[in-house]
Amino acid sequence: MPDHITRTNLRTHRTHGWPHRMTASPASVVSARKLGLTFQTNDGPVHALSDVDLEVEKGDFVSFIGPSGCGKTTFLRVIADLEKNTGGEISVNGMTPEEARKARAYGYVFQAPALYPWRTIENNVALPLEIMEYSKAEQKQRVQRTLDLVNLAGFGNKYPWQLSGGMQQRASIARALAFDADLLLMDEPFGALDEIVRDHLNAQLLKLWATTEKTICFVTHSIPEAVYLSTKIVVMSPRPGRVTDVIESTLPRERPLDIRETPEFLAIAHRVREGLRAGHSYEE
Template identity: 75%
Template structure:
């Protein structure tokens, strides 16, 4: 193909230069902690032993994510975007490299309950009401009943599920269930939200609606969000930063800044030239990643 790969590579270097301002490991003082990256990954790699040889799920990944960012991970299946999210969540163990979440190892961050994880499926427990599902993490953390009720009420209001507290998950639509699972992740007020294709199973109209709501939520709560998706419009619409990944081996091939689209975005923004320009660059990146094995 044409020298697109080179251009991409150049952009990557630029982006990494731009991002590497904050150094990890300087968070000894609480004041400095807020300026250190929320997620700091250097040279991360993860290999599975499959029957027909090793699978390089992640290869030499470097990434820094600042507090308050909305970062999307996009790429074809098998590019390691879900694996990367699961490594950050301490649900997978890497073979090499360094990773720090909020200045500590992923397992310490998990035990500290630093993040809320939202899965591809709502994963609500069918024997619990919506309210009880939202209160599940609070129960596990030993928070008293009165405060549990107060927090679940507030979170369900935030995701527009007021009045559905006493319903069971299977009585709600897929979109409502996924909103309930977002409320559950928000209930213990984690600094970090990890979302693994949360709207992948929903239809486009519901997905658009939830994307808008998610943006408002992000703006309101000021949380750092890591969002895995395979939809280019979704990634561009939501993100302040887009990480484009490529498979075999799973690696980052482009990091695109989209913060100039602003924090408050309407669905109409998807027709603007700025939006289309970023979407184009994402598509180019995905194509460059694919061109290696064609």
């Protein structure tokens, strides 16, 4: 019974002793401890994150799943230093998020492709390279390589508005990959796409993850997507945003699309659904 196995894994994870200093284990890419974030609004404070403990290890594919307002995007934004935590501690690559951002430690893929319409696909992918002052030759070579990686070779001279939504999002992934950050933060990147395109991109993303050996943090609404992609699934619940369950996946790293019909897959999906339900009843 896979349920049994994952639960064991979970227990080991939760009882894992935290190191006293912020520099966690050397393999730890993201390490959050009692992380909290409270927004001050006119209607009083909103607790977007509360007491979040999490370790993301090198090479992990971690999915964050939960209903709207559970703080999964906020958590990603804290890692990226796009928001500042108001409580607890967090380290990214052993640094503060701000230091990590300045060291260009991560690539961020947003909900929308956010490609600049005045730049061709090629130049959009080259944008971070220009800002980080890579040489022209290096830029050209990297753009070529990353466009090949997301199967967009031959579309470099098109403008974003001449491409379909799925291709645009692939271009934005290429842009996040172009400067070789080891950490990829993805905030519902396929949320606006239809199911068929999404399946296709999920399979591509897994392949990409296998070839580039990056650490990926992936926010999603979809249980099958989370289970299909992840080595670790973080289930979150809202008001205040917190982690209710962390599930280590027992699926092999090599995952064809039809793995989603196996009992093992369904058992993990069931576990995720249970976790989401528990978080919800707690609120009521």
